Amino acid sequence: MxxxxxxxxxxxxxxxxxxxxxxxxxxxxxxxxxxxxxxxxxxxxxxxxxxxxxxxxxxxxxxxxxxxxxxxxxxxxxxxxxxxxxxNMAGFEQNGTEIYARAGILLSALSAVCAEQALTGFEFASGIPGTLGGAVTMNAGAYGGEIKDVITGARVFEPGRGIRDLKPEELMLGYRTSVIKHTDMIVLGAGIRLEHGDPEKISAKLAELKEARTSKQPLEYPSAGSTFKRPEGYFAGKLIMDAELAGYTVGGAQVSEKHCGFVINRGGATAADVNALIAHVVKTVEDRFGVTLEREIRSLG
Ligand SMILES: Cc1cc2nc3c(=O)[nH]c(=O)nc-3n(C[C@H](O)[C@H](O)[C@H](O)COP(=O)(O)OP(=O)(O)OC[C@H]3O[C@@H](n4cnc5c(N)ncnc54)[C@H](O)[C@@H]3O)c2cc1C
Missing domain, CATH: 3.30.43.10 (Uridine Diphospho-n-acetylenolpyruvylglucosamine Reductase, domain 2)
Structure with a gap:
């Protein structure tokens, strides 16, 4: 440069x-x-x-x-x-059952804050490894909850239009999507509204979700989470397993045997390996079941 x-x-x-x-x-x-x-x-x-x-x-x-x-x-x-x-752009402010957090805060940190304050409703996000900004963009969700359920609005910056606050409906949150994903907007922060809860029940829920993730997901390997969106009426992981692609490998990239919805980096995987593997999985599933898998992971470069 x-x-x-x-x-x-x-x-x-x-x-x-x-x-x-x-x-x-x-x-x-x-x-x-x-x-x-x-x-x-x-x-x-x-x-x-x-x-x-x-x-x-x-x-x-x-x-x-x-x-x-x-x-x-x-x-x-x-x-x-x-x-x-x-x-660099994390941090939060709390007002009763409402929290406003900056976009760079990790969901795990925000969920820990909620638990400390005995606020319930954000447990679903505790094991999602992204930031709040990424989660709003992707309308991240897990185990029956998603950002859409708790968000009260987002502060966004749009080049040429400046900073403004968007209401939940203006964010157009849908399955792993939002208005942010399809525009040049940048999430600066977001508000969430929760409820007072029982600290013991919240801790138990967090432990249960942690156990569900560690037992079912290949967290011991680098990945980008679920590689594909959930096709309507199906589960991507099940389709890939039924297509006998568990363990299918290209270079250092592999369809996880623990959870076929994850592509993992077994060591030294390149983006070319992952792309070739994804192309093979998409074609095989399409040929076998007539279902087209769509990528959830986003490309950089
Ligand atoms: C092991 C593992 C488990 C996962 N489990 C889940 C799960 O259960 N549920 C789920 O939904 N996801 C899951 N994911 C995927 C991922 O964690 C989420 O999509 C998360 O919301 C991405 O946040 P991030 O900060 O990492 O965003 P990035 O991956 O850095 O970016 C994702 C997209 O958001 C955009 N973006 C990021 N921050 C901002 C911002 N401030 N303003 C505007 N755009 C922004 C980026 O440009 C990009 O398009 C998992 C991933 C892994 C590795």
Missing amino acids: VESIRKDLFSICGERGVLFDEPLSGHTSFRIGGPADAFVMPRDEEQLEKVIDYCDRNEIPRFLLGNGTNILAADEGYRGTVIQIFK
Whole structure:
């Protein structure tokens, strides 16, 4: 990246807020991905707005990243600037049964806060490894709950339109989708509304969900969670298992034998391995059952 861009990004986010030629494998749960030209970690909304404005004025491609837990990053990396909203933009405020949290907070941390305050309704999110911003974008959900059930609104930044608050209905939350996913909006924070609960019941629920995940999901390997969306009327994992693809391997990528809905990185997997494996799975399931699997994981680069 040219020296003047380096200097400009440093001047916006400070030397500790910018990395160059940064391997994306270190920022994705799949542990896959080549270097991003620049990787910036804004500390606040002002820095975020400035860095986006800078990229857009200079026609530098940009990609908004959370904790990278739903991402397949290209082996070639990313020719542009990855902007990460994570630990630097976390934190929350509580008002009774309502919590407003910044987009970079991890769902696990937010769920721990809820449990400490004896607030119930957010237990479903405790084992989802992403940030609140990523969860709103994907309308993340598990075990019968989803972001849509608890959200009271989101604060978003849209280049050219500035910052505004969106009501739940304006977020257009659906199965693993939202208005954010299909526009250039960036989630800065979101409110959730919960209920007073019994601390023991909340702890028991958290333990039960943790056990359900560890016993059924291949958490011992890097992955990006469920590779495919749930096709209407089916379960992706079951279709893949019935197609006898459990353990199917391409390079370092494998269909998990523990849960066929997960593609795992057995060591040294590349994005090319994962893409080839996904293509084979999609074709085989289509040929066998006439059902087209759609990717849930998002591509970077
Ligand atoms: C082991 C494992 C288990 C999982 N289990 C579940 C599960 O049970 N349920 C579930 O729903 N998901 C699950 N996931 C997938 C993933 O954790 C969720 O999709 C999560 O919401 C992604 O959050 P993230 O911060 O990692 O976002 P990223 O993966 O970094 O990004 C995901 C998308 O959101 C966008 N994005 C991220 N932050 C923002 C922001 N602030 N503003 C605008 N756009 C943004 C990105 O551009 C990208 O398009 C799992 C993943 C793993 C690895």
